[in-house]
Amino acid sequence: MHGFRPAAAALLTAFACQALAAPPVERIKLPPGFRIEVLSDAVPSARAMALSPKGILYIGSLDGHVYALELQGTRVAARHVVATGLEAPIGVAWHNGALYVSAVSRILRLDSIDTRLNAPPQPAVVTDTLPAETHHGAKFIAFGPDGKLYVPQGAPCNVCLKDRDRYALIGRMDPDGSHYEVVARGVRNSVGFAWHPATRELWFTDNGRDLLGDDLPDDELNRASRAGLDFGFPYCHAGVIADPEFGAGHPCNAFTPPVVKLGAHVAALGMRFYSGSMFPPDYRDNIFIAEHGSWNRSKKAGYRVVRVVTDPDGSHARQEVFAEGWLQSGETVWGRPADVLPLPDGSLLISDDYAGAIYRVSYPAH
Template sequence: MTTRLRDVLPLAIAAWILAGPGALAFDEPPVLAGKDALGDWTTDAPGVRRKITLDDLATPYDTPSAQNGPKVVKQPEGAWPKAPEGFEVTKFATGLSEPRVIVTAPNGDLFVAESRAGRVRVLRDADGDGQPEVNETFATGLTRPFGIAFHPVGAEPEHVYVGNTDSVVRFPYKNGDLKATGEAETIVADIPSGNESVGGGGHWTRDLQFSPDGKTLFVSVGSRSNVTDDETEKRRAMILAFDPDGKNERVYAWGIRNPVGLAIDPATGTLWTSVNERDGLGDDLVPDYITHVKEGGFYGWPWYYLTGDHQDPRHEGKRPELKDKVITPDVLVQSHSASLDLAFYEGDAFPEGYRGDIFAAEHGSWNRARRTGYKVIRVPVEDGKATGVYEDFLVGFVTPEGNVWGRPVGVATAKDGSLMVTDDGSGTIWRVAYVGAK
């Protein structure tokens, strides 16, 4: 049986997509709200916009808690990621081992964490043809590396920092280095790790960002569990802050179950994060989220979710003194999407409306009956604020049968203004470039 677009998308959205550019009297599609904002991979399409609000939240246990991990398959013949009209998607590099975070160095080189292989790779597109002429291993012997950051902030860094799952290290670096010129120096030796033998958690990714003045190093540390509140969660489910030498540890924000990705808004200097929320409450709880981070802020986990009016039923009656302290995130993303890395678009090659917006990678669900995620979304940002709307930008990684051949993880603006997306399902870095509407 063939599924038609008009059968799975709300009528207004289907009409907008099918009509093509310029065919309707508005420049952007309507925003899907309420139940229409939810769905699965069959409702994804470039340009579809969604807004999930607190009024749309399901009741705990409305549906059973699914165990529906993806079957990752080889990229089928003819399958290719789909971006909005005017954008071209090509393979920048492939054959990588679990490529995760990707970061653009000040000189334009692309640094990629290959977590499974324990190394950081450098790729350079010297002639700007969309293909790397240089592909070198910068450092090996790392422990599930994820976050990468350069310091001092600016055009002439002296070190590249790497977030292992259990530590932060740094290597001497100057622009153009393709291999580390010195041994790893341990900056923070005892980050709670993802190496423990645990069930229902053990989040291992450690992203890194420096404040705009370079005086503060932010480190994301996810929870060890789904909703446990005992001593095993000490120094977890939070964003830690350090001096650049690793000293003076402090808690920047807490109650954040898994703040996988960190990013600094270049226009305001504000820290943002992309968060995996908890599982086990049903298909449509709890939404993942993308938000700016308030220093000292509490975001609810594990006792509350999204507001103080929503207490996790597994912690009924606990920590009432925190009820009024819960901060509601800026953008709610469909539950179980597994929102990972995020980046602000800092180039000038995309249309002007994209500049300063957020791109975020949704790795894809396992705790949902029908798959969601497996795409890159765009979050419009104006004057440092998000409206709560997000838009499908890069989709197409799920087969009609529901198998998965690609899983987006990292996003970065390349030197030429294209968007780079790592995909640890196919071991590929995708390049999304604007070539103009046809």
């Protein structure tokens, strides 16, 4: 699924109706020593996650709701709905006591929400000037080390040439919505990004275009070593494929190439660096990526969580499967990973918008 479209939303609703049974996590295959369990299966179309210092897990969704789970250790003590009736509020970000929520053309803010879970405030509008197109309009958001709110603006199409200062980019703004600027151009549809724990550089996933066949082009993991880089869309895809319509006169070597080619149509969404101490030491500073899974490939791909091992500068990068089993033999799907989030105890959360679930991965298994 490469963006939010009415047809895709209808498909997601159908998925949710099929996925009412308890998620069969025993089907998930992990590396030896790891364990996965269901933290909650009561979060319909769960997408991006954010954790407050108080231990409240906030989850965006495609169904118009924003959810809050009060965590006590490894269990959910209470579940709340803190916002309703929003347009594709998939993105959530915590900052200075408030929860920021994306809603296509708007960024909203819920003040002091940790203490108001039972009577949430009306959202304050941070900005309402973002593009209103729903094709790639649902937005992952996050605060960077610079204190700025980073907001992607996807291409309003499969592939097209629109204003490159408004579409197919990642931007940032002050927490009050002011001082907006473009950070990276040529980014078709990023639904996940994070900052390297050591270098503080921005890394992000990007979904490749459709309709070039089953195996082209790859989704990407990218590194923005500085602001202002151009990653090629719509002229070049995956660093090496000139677009049949827009590529003439724009050689791929003019753009910043991806660090890792993740595979065609895997729908790479949420990504985070792992900086915890629960997992084995060789997982330190690795990247976990939720692959939501293909929606129009003749043979499904993705539907898993991958691990990327790389040097801080993007060299010596390799990827491997970390968790798989949401896609079963015979092309049967029972879950679709959407985001990943390390917890302070070192465990890893995975959201699943098909099953409406949040999973917790721990090590060692016990």
